[in-house]
Amino acid sequence: MYDILIIGGGTAGMTCAITAAQQGARVGVVEKSDHIGGALHWSGGHMSAGGTRRQKEKGIADSVEKHYKDILNITDRTGDLDLIRMAVEEAPHTIDWLDDLGFEFAPECPRIIYGHIPYTEARTHYGVDKAMSIYKVIKPLWDDQVQEGNIELFLNHTLVGLEKIDGRYTTALTDSGRDKVKFQGRHIVMTTGGYGSNPAFFDRKHPGVPLMSSAYPTAMGDGHAVVENAGGAFKYGEFHIPSLGGVELTPGRCNFNTAWANVLTSVYRSPKEIYVNESGRRFMREDEMNADTRERLVAEKSDYKFWAIFDESAIMEKEENGNYNPIMLGETLESIKAESKNENYIWSAPTLEALALKTGLPIENLKSTVLRFNNMTLAQKDEDYGRAYLNNTIEKPPFYALLIHASVLVTFGGMHVDKELQVLDESGKVMEGLYGAGEFLGLGATSGKAFCSGMAITPALSFGRILGKRLASS
Ligand SMILES: Cc1cc2nc3c(=O)[nH]c(=O)nc-3n(C[C@H](O)[C@H](O)[C@H](O)COP(=O)(O)OP(=O)(O)OC[C@H]3O[C@@H](n4cnc5c(N)ncnc54)[C@H](O)[C@@H]3O)c2cc1C
Incomplete structure (x- = not known):
């Protein structure tokens, strides 16, 4: 013993x-x-x-x-x-x-x-x-x-x-x-x-919450299941919140270390894009600083995911300090463009209509959302969500759509x-x-x-x- x-x-x-x-x-x-x-x-x-x-x-x-x-x-x-x-x-x-x-x-x-x-x-x-x-x-x-x-x-x-x-x-x-x-x-x-x-265990503890995992592969809840079987008490599941920035690399899986969108806060990066839901509508101010607020806004959506929509000039634009700061952590402009050709988690198209067809976003909604955002940017006032960072219109093709998930680390x-x-x-x-x-x-x-x-x-x-x-x- x-x-x-x-x-x-x-x-x-x-x-x-x-x-x-x-x-x-x-x-x-x-x-x-x-x-x-x-x-x-x-x-x-x-x-x-x-x-x-x-x-x-x-x-x-x-x-x-x-x-x-x-x-x-x-x-x-x-x-x-x-x-x-x-x-x-x-x-x-x-x-x-x-x-x-x-x-x-x-x-x-x-x-x-x-x-x-x-x-x-x-x-x-x-x-x-x-x-x-x-x-x-x-x-x-x-x-x-x-x-x-x-x-x-x-x-x-x-x-x-x-x-x-x-x-x-x-x-x-x-x-x-x-x-x-x-x-x-x-x-x-x-x-x-x-x-x-462990999708089955996760679903049992968080019914209806989609699991897009970036947890370590051995994190299967084995110990929880064994101890629960023996009568142990499970707690704190109700506190669940996901982390922002996952992109789906294989079904149901993201990877924090290999492909992650820099969208958890805008403290480190000014957003050149807009975020839209499955209806092609914006749902938050993209320059929200508070990571917790952002996570909860995405978690309020039943699908726990959203699309970042941007154009070529957004990719090319530098930060105020003169550095490029692309939306994907650790990526380069070239690698983002190259990845969009694979059409796994990022898509590009010469028009918004074509982008909507590729992604399944409603064409008219996407177009009107982008048009409204562009007009508000020109007027320097976001009447919908109070976004203050209004430096980019979205009008220079090609257009990009990056599908981002709230993920579980x-x-x-x-x-x-x-x-x-x-x-x-x-x-x-x-x-x-x-x-x-x-x-x-x-x-x-x-x-x-x-x-x-x-x-x-x-x-x-x-x-x-x-x-x-x-x-x-x-
Ligand atoms: C990508 C990523 C980034 C993170 N970043 C941070 C961070 O910056 N700061 C922070 O505070 N936390 C972070 N975390 C969380 C933190 O790393 C983990 O919560 C912590 O390391 C877990 O430690 P642990 O010992 O509980 O589990 P682990 O380190 O996962 O060890 C559990 C071990 O138990 C073994 N095991 C499982 N089931 C069985 C079984 N049935 N029988 C025998 N062995 C079993 C596993 O194989 C594994 O070796 C991150 C997690 C991830 C995945």
């Missing part, structure tokens, strides 16, 4: 295993895929913390209290306030720990990030290589503990069930494809991640835990022996009903460390 059996060797699971093993515990890690690291391989790795050494070095006066207060304001005091408090208290220690390990901060950070409702201080920290910068510094610690025999890793083993002995969860049933294997631990820590890559619902991170059942009773950390708890637990920058990955790392330390000595 292991001292600690960890289910899922990703963000939270790795830090839990490392910390426990460093304290001398015997740790078993069951991982369903053929590699460790989980969402670290894809994540943006934006970590928030108030009061870090890095902030002090940069002359940023911040604190746990300010971070906590900001989260309460941003989320309207939703989420689990005990967990949020614990997360922000541990966050600076987590960042300093990474710093000690040689974490390579991006030179410009910490920053205020406007892709979410902004904090009042520059407290979002990230690496030069997104979340892989985290992986790079924790992997050597993991390897040391594996080498010393303190961590035993079982790849390609999927948790399928849990069993109790004498009222305590000590046994995990796994399936390796060839064998059914039982693992035992005095404590079992669930770190199986989210459920954004991270899931808000998760399993209910108490402030000791012990999983609770439907009646609020502790499921003895069972603990949870990371997205298994749901982003709603640590970020309430809004996206707070860095409040998924930092709590995942921190709660993993807290559990590793605590359980190793109990």
Whole structure:
């Protein structure tokens, strides 16, 4: 029997295993895929913390209290306030720990990030290589503990069930494809991640909400399903909000790292386009700064998607600083034009009529929407939505239509835990022996009903460390 059996060797699971093993515990890690690291391989790795050494070095006066207060304001005091408090208290220690390990901060950070409702201080920290910068510094610690025999890793083993002995969860049933294997631990820590890559599970928790996923492929809600079967309580699903900018690369899937539209806020880019719904009508001011407002306006539409309509001059126009800033992140003017020839998620045509035919948007509506927008731009007054950025008419062919989805990077619902991170059942009773950390708890637990920058990955790392330390000595 292991001292600690960890289910899922990703963000939270790795830090839990490392910390426990460093304290001398015997740790078993069951991982369903053929590699460790989980969402670290894809994540943006934006970590928030108030009061870090890095902030002090940069002359940023911040604190746990300010971070906590900001989260309460941003989320309207939703989420689990005990967990949020614990997360922000541990966050600076987590960042300093990474710093000690040689974490390579991006030179410009910490920053205020406007892709979410902004904090009042520059407290979002990230690496030069997104979340892989985290992986790079924790992997050597993991390897040391594996080498010393303190961590035993079982790849390609999927948790399928849990069993109790004498009222305590000590046994995990796994399936390796060839064998059914039982693992035992005095404590079992669930770190199986989210459920954004499982359309059936997502639909059960968010009926009627379309899923266009950019979650890590292993985020299948396996852990949620197993723990729910055992009587665990699922919470915070009602806080679900999507992220803006996904384009559909394969059916039902977007990819935050390879093709993403820069439409989450107009702080970083002035919109040269208009956004229209499936009726070819505008539905919001395209220069809205507040990311949360934008996400909610798209989520009010039952299809969670919209079209950005622009013309050739919009593609060619530079920002005030003289740089091109195309609507697709990381793309060039040429690559956008080339992609439009593939007609996967962006289309172009010599006339608005032809564009409407290609996209299925109603011809007359699209034409009248563009005409009205052009007239309002010439008059420098958006009478419909109050847009202030009115620098471009849309009249120089070819015309473009980019189909943009509200996409799921991270899931808000998760399993209910108490402030000791012990999983609770439907009646609020502790499921003895069972603990949870990371997205298994749901982003709603640590970020309430809004996206707070860095409040998924930092709590995942921190709660993993807290559990590793605590359980190793109990
Ligand atoms: C593209 C992208 C960008 C993001 N950007 C940010 C950001 O900038 N800031 C932020 O705060 N958050 C961000 N997030 C979210 C954040 O990265 C994740 O919430 C966090 O990394 C999840 O950590 P975790 O340990 O819970 O899960 P993971 O790291 O996903 O690990 C879960 C592990 O459990 C394994 N597993 C699953 N089911 C089973 C099973 N049945 N049996 C055994 N093993 C199993 C998986 O294979 C995986 O290895 C982003 C997410 C994505 C996808």
